[in-house]
Amino acid sequence: AKQEKMGDIVFFNERMGREAMEQFQLSQALRNAIPGHELIVYLQSQHDIHGQVVGAEALLRWQHPKLGMVSPADFIPLAEAEGTISELDRWVLEQVMAITRAHQKNLGLIRLAVNISPSHFARDDFVSHIMSGLRKHRIGGHHLVLELTENLMIQEITTVVSKLRALAGLGIEVSIDDFGTGYSSLSYLQQLPIQELKIDRSFTQAISCPQTGHPIVSMIHNMAAALDLRTVVEGVETAEQLSYLKHYPNTVIQGYYFSKPLPADQWVEDNLNPQNL
Ligand code: C2E
Numbered sequence: 144a145k146q147e148k149m150g151d152i153v154f155f156n157e158r159m160g161r162e163a164m165e166q167f168q169l170s171q172a173l174r175n176a177i178p179g180h181e182l183i184v185y186l187q188s189q190h191d192i193h194g195q196v197v198g199a200e201a202l203l204r205w206q207h208p209k210l211g212m213v214s215p216a217d218f219i220p221l222a223e224a225e226g227t228i229s230e231l232d233r234w235v236l237e238q239v240m241a242i243t244r245a246h247q248k249n250l251g252l253i254r255l256a257v258n259i260s261p262s263h264f265a266r267d268d269f270v271s272h273i274m275s276g277l278r279k280h281r282i283g284g285h286h287l288v289l290e291l292t293e294n295l296m297i298q299e300i301t302t303v304v305s306k307l308r309a310l311a312g313l314g315i316e317v318s319i320d321d322f323g324t325g326y327s328s329l330s331y332l333q334q335l336p337i338q339e340l341k342i343d344r345s346f347t348q349a350i351s352c353p354q355t356g357h358p359i360v361s362m363i364h365n366m367a368a369a370l371d372l373r374t375v376v377e378g379v380e381t382a383e384q385l386s387y388l389k390h391y392p393n394t395v396i397q398g399y400y401f402s403k404p405l406p407a408d409q410w411v412e413d414n415l416n417p418q419n420l
């Protein structure tokens with residue numbers, strides 16, 4: 144029995160070692176993603192209840208020459224742990240600003256949303272970096288939405304509020320992403336100058352019946368209405384889910400039912416090319 148136990152320990156250590164090695168190799172590989180031109184921005188349309196495109200969210204993709212397509216669900220947490228997430232976020236921001244600059248005339252009221260990691264938002268130079276990006280591309284902030292998660296509360300509220308005010312001053316809107324999955328008090332939320340709540344896909348998937356819907360989805364919509372915030376419903380895949388959401392005619396819909404994420408070039412071609420409009 145003792146030997147077996149020892150065997151277990153050895154096996155455990157080897158497995159741990161292998162996983163640590165894989166993580167290590169993945170993080171080494173990730174360092175080369177920007178210089179090696181392995182990253183691609185995808186855009187997923189956001190629609191009004193009738194299907195009209197009102198915006199799009201930028202989603203990062205990593206195409207590694209050997210590993211193939213690595214999911215952001217795998218490499219974003221790694222970059223967060225390694226402290227390199229700001230570089231990735233900033234690379235996406237740069238691409239989105241360049242798209243905005245190039246297609247300003249055809250964007251109309253369309254806004255492009257970019258995900259911002261909490262540790263990136265927490266940086267002292269967060270706002271100034273965005274300002275210099277807008278200056279560099281000679282664009283205003285009115286085509287940009289920043290998606291922050293409830294974890295932005297890792298910072299002191301006065302700092303958070305002053306950063307959000309500065310963004311609002313630039314015309315940039317702020318959305319609270321994955322809303323309902325994190326930990327935020329209503330009183331806190333009420334103090335934040337934000338424009339949008341994004342309802343997490345886990346709640347949308349739980350909408351089974353077009354009549355009764357889902358209590359959390361309706362609760363968040365009511366709350367958003369009370370706070371005068373727009374809602375975006377993430378991960379809408381079925382006609383039943385859409386049908387229930389017609390109870391909230393002003394909500395924005397994002398999900399495979401209307402459209403999947405597309406490489407940014409293709410999204411621009413489909414949505415901003417005057418020949419196709
Ligand atoms: P998220 O911000 O909640 O983004 C929505 C995710 O849901 C995306 O996954 C999108 O492809 C997926 N999705 C959209 N509609 C549907 C649907 O109808 N059904 C299903 N099953 N999925 C749908 P993706 O692209 O794999 O991204 C995963 C997460 O990685 C994102 O979740 C976000 O937290 C993070 N992420 C992606 N790009 C960036 C980035 O540039 N910066 C940061 N900090 N995080 C990013």
Ligand code: CA
Nearest residue numbers: 200258290320
């Ligand atoms: Ca998001």
Ligand code: CA
Nearest residue numbers: 258292320321
């Ligand atoms: Ca998210």
Ligand code: CA
Nearest residue numbers: 321343344377
């Ligand atoms: Ca989500």
